[in-house]
Structure formats: structure tokens, C-alpha cells
Amino acid sequence: MLWACVLLPQLALDGVMRRRENPEEPLALISGTAQRRVLQTVNPAARAIGLRAGQSLTAAHAMTREFATVEYDPDETERWHRLLAAWAYRFSSHVSLKYPRVLLMEVESSFGLFGPWPVFEARLRQELTELGFTHRIVAAPNPLAARMLANAHDGLAVTDGDTLHEVLAQMPVNRIGLPTEVATALARMGLHRVRQVEALPRDTLARRFPAAVLQHLDTLFGRRPMGLECYVPPDRFDTRIELNFDVESHQALLFPLKRMIADLAVFLAGRDSGVQRFVIHLEHVPSVGSVAPDTQIPVGLLSAEREANMLFELARGRLEQVEVPSPVRALRLQAKDLPAFVPTHRELFDDRPQQTMPWEQLRERLRARLGDEAVAGLGFNADHRPEHASLSASPNKPLALTHKVPRPGWLLPEPELLTEPGLRVLAGPERIESGWWDGGDVRRDYYLVETRNGQRGWAYRSVGDSNLLLHGWFA
Incomplete structure (x- = not known):
């Protein structure tokens, strides 16, 4: 074997430094009693201005005050x-x-x-x-x-x-x-x-x-x-960052949030799992005479993920939708739902353009930006009437169209009378007769039409009626 x-010789200092936006700032970890505070360890920038481990805080302040201090924990x-x-x-x-x-x-x-x-x-x-x-x-x-x-x-x-x-x-x-x-x-x-x-x-x-x-x-x-x-490895992830100052804007929370999610991704990769739900807690500054409750921002995914950049984009989208009611003192991230991670199936020779992204990532970004209810999938119903042939479904997978004849991607809520001159009929008629069993009987002849501007639509005439009604547009 x-x-x-x-060996991690400066683990405590590195842990603090990686959460600070300016690593070049002189920094010292301090410990000891209230009567005698001592520099536990210092970073290279602090060492360059004459500070050293073991030095009393009083002596260090006598030399310079141009350094930050953090309590050794x-x-x-x-x-x-x-x-x-x-x-x-x-x-x-x-x-x-x-x-x-x-x-x-x-x-x-x-x-x-x-x-x-x-x-x-x-x-x-x-x-x-x-x-x-x-x-x-x-x-x-x-x-x-x-x-x-x-x-x-x-x-x-x-x-x-x-x-x-x-x-x-x-x-x-x-x-x-x-x-x-x-x-x-x-x-x-x-x-x-x-x-x-x-x-x-x-x-x-x-x-x-x-x-x-x-x-x-x-x-x-x-x-x-x-x-x-x-x-x-434990069955849950829980980390917290106490901020150096009270934060009132979303932008100032992004740096610590990104570091926390990077740590979450490291944890998930180590235990070969993903995350399907995590919660961001905004701990607020307590007001006079009362303690402000945490603002909780849940981030839910439809499938387990563990890629740090993607998780951060989703968390940022959720965070930007929340109005911060009072200054934030600390951030906390908790993840309890850690199912097994199944990598997305990819072809050996992937011919997608470099700037595109897989459907799963696009779906989650849309949900984070627009809200959970704003993104839905499309399912088929066993009905020939176009207004009943599709229904809202889970957005887990992109729709695979199985129609042998073309159908429009955009179906209008209500058919509109089509009176535009110069209309060309490209295909049709296609007869649809259905709905006799539920009182919504239709008898229509559908046509593929093209306007003078090159737009292609799907229009129909009811049997016995001469009016042409637009029912949908092709992309």
C-alpha cells in the first residue's frame, strides 16, 4: 500500500483568506484572552509590513493599523x-x-x-x-x-x-x-x-x-x-459565512455566495452525489428589541446537479428576485436532498455549437429567472382537435414531436379571422372531424398558408363556412 x-500548514488562515475579496490586504488571525490579544498567524501581506505570529495585538497596533483582524475559530x-x-x-x-x-x-x-x-x-x-x-x-x-x-x-x-x-x-x-x-x-x-x-x-x-x-x-x-x-461523508451540507460588514444589496452577496456554492460542489463531487434542493439563509441585523427572522431562499431543481457554475447561476437568479428587507449580517447554505448524480448523456462527437447549452441547464436557468410556474413542458393528448391535442406537462424533457404532418409551434388562444390580401395556400386541405362525444364537435379543413411577408400560418375553414380563420403560426 x-x-x-x-499537510495543510496554514489551514485556518487559508480558510479565511479564500472568503475575502481582496487577498492582498494584510490580515492577521488573533486569539488569546481579552487582556492579551495575540496574532495567531499572519498572511504574506501582513508579514511584509513587519507583523509576525506570536506578536501581541497591542505591539502590532503600535507599528501599524493598516491590517485587518479576524478572530481565530x-x-x-x-x-x-x-x-x-x-x-x-x-x-x-x-x-x-x-x-x-x-x-x-x-x-x-x-x-x-x-x-x-x-x-x-x-x-x-x-x-x-x-x-x-x-x-x-x-x-x-x-x-x-x-x-x-x-x-x-x-x-x-x-x-x-x-x-x-x-x-x-x-x-x-x-x-x-x-x-x-x-x-x-x-x-x-x-x-x-x-x-x-x-x-x-x-x-x-x-x-x-x-x-x-x-x-x-x-x-x-x-x-x-x-x-x-x-x-x-455526512448526508447533508451546511456552511455559513459571517460578513465583514452589513450588506444591503444583492451584488455584494454574490461573492460569498459563489464561494459557498463552490464548496458545495467540492462536497458533492467527493461523495459522488448531486443536489436537488438547497436553501440560502440571509441572516439579518437584529433590530432594537427584536431579532429579525432569516430570509430563506429555496433553490429547487428538477434533477440532481453538481456543476458549480450552473448552481451559482440558479442561486443568483433566485436571490435577485428577493427583496432584502433589512441589512444582511451572514449567509448560510443548507443542502439536505443529495441524491445520486447521473451525468447527462452526451454523444462522443457532440456537434452542438460551442455557445449552446444542454436542455437541462437551459431549463433550470429559465426556472430560476422566470419562476417555477413560468416554465412547463408540452405533452400530447389523444385528440385530433388542435386546441385539445396538447397539454401542459413536466418540463423534465424537451418535447419530441411525433406528428408526420407539420403542426405550428405557436397555437393562438382563439382563432382569428384572416383577411390579409395576397395570401398563398401552400398545402391542404386536411380534414379534421372530432369531438362529437363531448359536445365540442368540429368539422374543419386546415391549410398551410404564407403571407406576403413570408410568415407561415395554419388556417382553417369550418365545413359550410367561407371564412378563413388563423389558428397558429409556424416558427
């Missing part, structure tokens, strides 16, 4: 960790969150799908970079070795036991996960490298140190198996 360790960091686990689950069914800011993945069984390790690794790095997370990646024959090697390496791939032994032998004792007191005691004995510790007799180590030390070394070198609890 081959295990990959994805361990729970939010854990949510980012689990989102990336959902992303990694797309590539491997064995993903572990045993260590903080680390993803452990068994990758050898996935080579058949994603190619050999160099290709696989390049894809992981590309997607993590696109998601906005700094990372280091190491591969090794067992998960503990991969984790400890990531402390000192990036891009290292060890595929066999002999090479693993050589690489681990060069590691500093204080970088292989031993308790601090054990690493300190070994250093005092003059043992600074793992090879020096490995050269000692096992019974000597067993007498001087707890049994867990030998067990840790055996696991590190692959002589003892390591049990891991594997990640299982």
Missing part, C-alpha cells in the same frame, strides 16, 4: 478540515483525519483511475491550489511514516521498505512524533538522529522508556500495523 499525507478550522476530507474522498475511500491539519489517503488502489503517483500528485496539488489551500504532500508505504516525513519534506515519494528505512534514519528525533520529554531525554543522551536510536538494543530502550516508544518506532518503520478511523 502507498499512503499520501497532505477552531470550530471553523475543523469545518475546513472536513470539507477537504470530502474533497479527498473523491480520490480514495480510505481518508483519515487522525491528525489536525492533515489528510491521510491510501492512494495506491486509485492509480488505475488517476494514473501513476506523479500524475496523481500533480492533480492533487492543482486542485488544492485552485481551492486556495497551501499544502505539502509526501507519499510513503505506511500512514505514520508519510505523516512524519511531511514534517521535513515536500514532494517526497518513498515506495519501498528499504528506501523508507534510509530516509527515516536521517530524520531528527524531535520530528518523528515522539513525546517531547522522550525526544529531550534522547537528545541528552546524544541521540539526535533516528538511525542512532535504531542502533540501540531494543531491551535498552524498553528499560529506559515507556512501551509506547518502541511501538511508535515499529509503526513508523512498518513493522507494526496502524489502525485508522476512516472518514465517512
Whole structure:
């Protein structure tokens, strides 16, 4: 087996930065007590103006106030960790969150799908970079070795036991996960490298140190198996963004909404599912003496989808139809209906023009822009009378016309008297006699006609009547 360790050294900072519109703005995460606020971590722009992790907020403000601060939130960091686990689950069914800011993945069984390790690794790095997370990646024959090697390496791939032994032998004792007191005691004995510790007799180590030390070394070198609890993706998606300022316009909500939907798409791809319904909550600023209820914007689809751009377009269409009653303090997105995703059937050689889109995407965009009731499908009814031959149906699929004779795409609500001079008859008559059983008996002769402007229509004369009535237009 081959295990990959994805180390996320600044997970909390990356999680905050990817939700900010200006990544070049100096930013620091702060923590500590009210009496002593400390910079937990800083971004490169803040580092460039002299700020550093561990510095007190008072000292930082004495230098400059040209930086933003965000409260360090361990729970939010854990949510980012689990989102990336959902992303990694797309590539491997064995993903572990045993260590903080680390993803452990068994990758050898996935080579058949994603190619050999160099290709696989390049894809992981590309997607993590696109998601906005700094990372280091190491591969090794067992998960503990991969984790400890990531402390000192990036891009290292060890595929066999002999090479693993050589690489681990060069590691500093204080970088292989031993308790601090054990690493300190070994250093005092003059043992600074793992090879020096490995050269000692096992019974000597067993007498001087707890049994867990030998067990840790055996696991590190692959002589003892390591049990891991594997990640299982949840059955729902729930994320929230607290905005930096009160928002009163739709436009200012689009950037955080797009990022939330991108995270939803990552989650869906990881668990190989789609979304058929999700709800956007607009959390409002509480008014004096009362708490304003959330504005809920449901987004429903007729079939499961997971493409980020499409979901964002649908959500934006719904959002723009809502009047924001009061300033928005936070956004929340919840998705509970996550059915299996079935990709749209495509031909190997798709001859659609590049700017067109599949029917499913067009249908959902129209519903988002015009409303659910404004878009309907067309179904056939077993009746020869044109006004009864079609009916409103579900818009799940585009209509496939089965008539052998031409029928107009636009049928008028009521037939209109056609008096235009210069009318040409192109085809007809076609006799339609029907409706005797329900009192709506008709006897008509239909003609395909063309006006002087080139418009083609469908007109009829009732039997025994000389008036020509227009019943519909052809596209």
C-alpha cells in the first residue's frame, strides 16, 4: 500500500483568506484572552509590513493599523478540515483525519483511475491550489511514516521498505512524533538522529522508556500495523459565512455566495452525489428589541446537479428576485436532498455549437429567472382537435414531436379571422372531424398558408363556412 499525507500548514488562515475579496490586504488571525490579544498567524501581506505570529495585538497596533483582524475559530478550522476530507474522498475511500491539519489517503488502489503517483500528485496539488489551500504532500508505504516525513519534506515519494528505512534514519528525533520529554531525554543522551536510536538494543530502550516508544518506532518503520478511523461523508451540507460588514444589496452577496456554492460542489463531487434542493439563509441585523427572522431562499431543481457554475447561476437568479428587507449580517447554505448524480448523456462527437447549452441547464436557468410556474413542458393528448391535442406537462424533457404532418409551434388562444390580401395556400386541405362525444364537435379543413411577408400560418375553414380563420403560426 502507498499512503499520501497532505499537510495543510496554514489551514485556518487559508480558510479565511479564500472568503475575502481582496487577498492582498494584510490580515492577521488573533486569539488569546481579552487582556492579551495575540496574532495567531499572519498572511504574506501582513508579514511584509513587519507583523509576525506570536506578536501581541497591542505591539502590532503600535507599528501599524493598516491590517485587518479576524478572530481565530477552531470550530471553523475543523469545518475546513472536513470539507477537504470530502474533497479527498473523491480520490480514495480510505481518508483519515487522525491528525489536525492533515489528510491521510491510501492512494495506491486509485492509480488505475488517476494514473501513476506523479500524475496523481500533480492533480492533487492543482486542485488544492485552485481551492486556495497551501499544502505539502509526501507519499510513503505506511500512514505514520508519510505523516512524519511531511514534517521535513515536500514532494517526497518513498515506495519501498528499504528506501523508507534510509530516509527515516536521517530524520531528527524531535520530528518523528515522539513525546517531547522522550525526544529531550534522547537528545541528552546524544541521540539526535533516528538511525542512532535504531542502533540501540531494543531491551535498552524498553528499560529506559515507556512501551509506547518502541511501538511508535515499529509503526513508523512498518513493522507494526496502524489502525485508522476512516472518514465517512455526512448526508447533508451546511456552511455559513459571517460578513465583514452589513450588506444591503444583492451584488455584494454574490461573492460569498459563489464561494459557498463552490464548496458545495467540492462536497458533492467527493461523495459522488448531486443536489436537488438547497436553501440560502440571509441572516439579518437584529433590530432594537427584536431579532429579525432569516430570509430563506429555496433553490429547487428538477434533477440532481453538481456543476458549480450552473448552481451559482440558479442561486443568483433566485436571490435577485428577493427583496432584502433589512441589512444582511451572514449567509448560510443548507443542502439536505443529495441524491445520486447521473451525468447527462452526451454523444462522443457532440456537434452542438460551442455557445449552446444542454436542455437541462437551459431549463433550470429559465426556472430560476422566470419562476417555477413560468416554465412547463408540452405533452400530447389523444385528440385530433388542435386546441385539445396538447397539454401542459413536466418540463423534465424537451418535447419530441411525433406528428408526420407539420403542426405550428405557436397555437393562438382563439382563432382569428384572416383577411390579409395576397395570401398563398401552400398545402391542404386536411380534414379534421372530432369531438362529437363531448359536445365540442368540429368539422374543419386546415391549410398551410404564407403571407406576403413570408410568415407561415395554419388556417382553417369550418365545413359550410367561407371564412378563413388563423389558428397558429409556424416558427
